[in-house]
Amino acid sequence: MRWTVRIFLVATFAALSAGAYAQDIKIATVGPMTGSNAEVGVQMRRGAEMAVKDINAHGGVLGHKLALTVGDDACDPKQAVSVANQLANAGVVFVAGHYCSSTSIPASAVYADSNILQITPASTNPALTDDAAAKGWINVFRVCGRDDSQGKIAGNYIAARFKGKPVAVIDDKSTYGKGLADETIKAMAVHGMRPAVHDSINAGDSDFSALISKMKAANVKAIYFGGYYREAGLIVRQSKEQELNAVLMGGDALVTTDLWKITGEAGTGTLMTFPPDPRNLAAARSVVKEFKAANYDPEGYTLYTYAAIQVFAEAARKAHSIKVADLSKTMKANRFRTVIGTIGFNAKGDVIGPDYVVYDWKDGTYAELKK
Amino acid sequence: MGYFLQQLVNGLTLGAIYALIAIGYTMVYGIVGMINFAHGEIFMIGAFISLIFFVVLGVLGVTWLPLALLLVLLLAMALTAVYGWAVERIAYRPLRGSFRLAPLISAIGMSIFLQNYVLLVQGAHEKTLPPMITGGFELMQSGGFMVSVSWLQLIIVGVTLLLMVVFTAVIQLTPLGRAQRATEQDMTMAALLGIDVDRTISLTFVIGAALAAVAGLMVTLQYGVIDFFIGFLAGVKAFTAAVLGGIGSLPGAVLGGLLIGLIEALWSGYCPSEYKDVAVYAVLILVLMFRPTGLLGRPEVEKV
Numbered sequence: 001m002r003w004t005v006r007i008f009l010v011a012t013f014a015a016l017s018a019g020a021y022a023q024d025i026k027i028a029t030v031g032p033m034t035g036s037n038a039e040v041g042v043q044m045r046r047g048a049e050m051a052v053k054d055i056n057a058h059g060g061v062l063g064h065k066l067a068l069t070v071g072d073d074a075c076d077p078k079q080a081v082s083v084a085n086q087l088a089n090a091g092v093v094f095v096a097g098h099y100c101s102s103t104s105i106p107a108s109a110v111y112a113d114s115n116i117l118q119i120t121p122a123s124t125n126p127a128l129t130d131d132a133a134a135k136g137w138i139n140v141f142r143v144c145g146r147d148d149s150q151g152k153i154a155g156n157y158i159a160a161r162f163k164g165k166p167v168a169v170i171d172d173k174s175t176y177g178k179g180l181a182d183e184t185i186k187a188m189a190v191h192g193m194r195p196a197v198h199d200s201i202n203a204g205d206s207d208f209s210a211l212i213s214k215m216k217a218a219n220v221k222a223i224y225f226g227g228y229y230r231e232a233g234l235i236v237r238q239s240k241e242q243e244l245n246a247v248l249m250g251g252d253a254l255v256t257t258d259l260w261k262i263t264g265e266a267g268t269g270t271l272m273t274f275p276p277d278p279r280n281l282a283a284a285r286s287v288v289k290e291f292k293a294a295n296y297d298p299e300g301y302t303l304y305t306y307a308a309i310q311v312f313a314e315a316a317r318k319a320h321s322i323k324v325a326d327l328s329k330t331m332k333a334n335r336f337r338t339v340i341g342t343i344g345f346n347a348k349g350d351v352i353g354p355d356y357v358v359y360d361w362k363d364g365t366y367a368e369l370k371k
Numbered sequence: 372m373g374y375f376l377q378q379l380v381n382g383l384t385l386g387a388i389y390a391l392i393a394i395g396y397t398m399v400y401g402i403v404g405m406i407n408f409a410h411g412e413i414f415m416i417g418a419f420i421s422l423i424f425f426v427v428l429g430v431l432g433v434t435w436l437p438l439a440l441l442l443v444l445l446l447a448m449a450l451t452a453v454y455g456w457a458v459e460r461i462a463y464r465p466l467r468g469s470f471r472l473a474p475l476i477s478a479i480g481m482s483i484f485l486q487n488y489v490l491l492v493q494g495a496h497e498k499t500l501p502p503m504i505t506g507g508f509e510l511m512q513s514g515g516f517m518v519s520v521s522w523l524q525l526i527i528v529g530v531t532l533l534l535m536v537v538f539t540a541v542i543q544l545t546p547l548g549r550a551q552r553a554t555e556q557d558m559t560m561a562a563l564l565g566i567d568v569d570r571t572i573s574l575t576f577v578i579g580a581a582l583a584a585v586a587g588l589m590v591t592l593q594y595g596v597i598d599f600f601i602g603f604l605a606g607v608k609a610f611t612a613a614v615l616g617g618i619g620s621l622p623g624a625v626l627g628g629l630l631i632g633l634i635e636a637l638w639s640g641y642c643p644s645e646y647k648d649v650a651v652y653a654v655l656i657l658v659l660m661f662r663p664t665g666l667l668g669r670p671e672v673e674k675v
């Protein structure tokens with residue numbers, strides 16, 4: 001009996017302290033906090049926490065403090081929808097998320113129904129904003145680029161560097177990975193190049209030796225991989241074991257030093273496309289310093305998540321409102337100074353900003369490839 | 372020809388790992404007639420323990436590879452065996468004699484529990500180990516294709532076959548094996564004849580867990596990337612291997628594991644690899660249609 005009372009008291013207390021004060025503006029970031037892309041979840045959480053801290057330190061938004069919730073979708077579409085519904089019920093007005101395109105797209109429907117503004121820092125599949133525009137939703141934005149422009153850069157690069165040589169295109173069947181691989185093939189086709197090996201893998205598998213033998217038999221010199229860093233790293237590592245001397249090129253999902261932990265030295269020369277590194281921008285200098293002081297290197301999508309929240313705060317100030325219709329109109333009409341540079345949005349909600357560039361890996365870190 | 376041989380090597384290595392895990396499923400099924408769904412998680416724990424000990428030994432300065440490998444192997448087997456024993460003691464023994472589905476549900480619960488336990492203790496992040504055993508040799512050059520076999524691949528296949536022989540011998544020739552076979556046939560009768568049934572079953576779980584630890588160590592060495600979720604996929608494949616080979620039969624588990632590895636590799640080698648799992652399960656269904664007890668399984672006699 002005493003236990004029941006105690007548990008009840010604890011539960012009541014927890015419920016009370018969890019609910020933010022009524023005057024706070026509730027926002028959220030949602031990403032893969034667990035699962036095989038958890039490293040990116042950390043980037044998003046760090047970026048969001050720092051942005052909220054900085055904005056609140058400067059007086060918040062329209063006189064209210066921001067209260068951040070961190071949601072976990074584990075890159076699982078079903079979990080993403082349930083998290084989105086929870087956030088809608090909790091009265092969240094803005095979500096900086098999600099990460100995987102396969103979760104951002106189904107969640108965007110929930111946000112559209114609930115009048116929640118969604119700015120994804122990382123989902124690059126064209127369908128996200130294309131479908132939203134086709135359905136007349138006004139709430140979907142992204143501060144990252146699109147896979148059709150990313151695939152085009154990658155396809156052009158491969159066509160130029162590996163002209164006349166056999167190349168392979170592999171994807172992991174995910175919305176992001178397959179979309180990216182298809183765009184790359186399209187761009188290669190413009191240069192009259194067709195992949196010698198075109199295949200898919202199952203995300204979550206560890207053994208790619210059979211596929212690597214297949215690429216070795218085709219004497220492949222470059223592998224374009226549409227997918228996430230774990231499988232990319234394993235392919236590089238196992239290629240080295242079988243002495244397949246091919247360069248792996250991937251998309252923005254490879255932007256994490258965890259890739260190097262898997263590949264080791266074998267990762268030297270691995271290529272990827274990503275927008276110009278925001279850590280080097282003058283606009284980001286003070287924020288980067290703040291992160292470094294907290295003993296964290298704001299790699300990958302950290303600053304993109306930070307920028308998404310900056311855009312929301314700035315748009316709310318300009319519109320004097322946190323209603324999604326006002327925010328959306330303001331976002332499309334203005335340009336915003338963020339840690340990833342000065343950006344704007346087109347009618348679909350896609351970012352108008354810097355294009356992708358090619359990076360290569362060396363000694364455990366990545367740098368823009370010299371032209 | 373060379374290409375085919377290379378895919379054979381790839382498939383045998385992958386299959387050997389499935390086989391090591393499948394032995395644990397098959398032994399437990401043979402003796403208590405239940406599917407230990409937590410076995411995949413035991414394998415995952417074995418992989419984590421191996422990785423942790425590699426790091427610890429590295430810190431202690433044990434760098435001579437054969438010694439480090441042997442120490443890690445023994446420690447991982449011992450500690451994982453404790454997990455196997457505890458799972459049986461906590462989740463299955465209290466339910467012995469209750470209705471058939473109870474231990475099955477308990478096993479699924481145990482699997483979820485162990486997965487989340489590792490998730491909480493070790494984090495969701497994958498853990499990595501740099502390649503430790505590198506190098507190999509060129510088997511042959513044929514048709515413009517160099518067939519390469521790494522030392523590690525040889526070790527994996529060799530260890531699996533060795534363990535299969537050892538444990539088949541244990542079951543056929545030792546007093547423990549006799550007790551296991553007796554318990555398998557009739558638990559009550561075995562107990563009446565003075566066999567400590569609980570101890571025999573415990574030992575079966577301990578052996579299964581120790582073998583899963585060997586598989587965990589192999590995966591850690593071969594792929595170098597592990598996380599809390601690897602037990603699920605590996606468990607499903609190994610369970611399929613056990614069913615394909617004939618659940619309850621130890622050589623059957625090894626045969627099933629190797630076959631699944633080979634099907635995966637050869638299918639990936641000659642057909643679109645995205646359908647390799649379809650191929651595996653199609654073969655499983657075909658085999659079960661014509662041999663419902665699996666390739667080497669004995670027809671089940673319903674005990675009255």
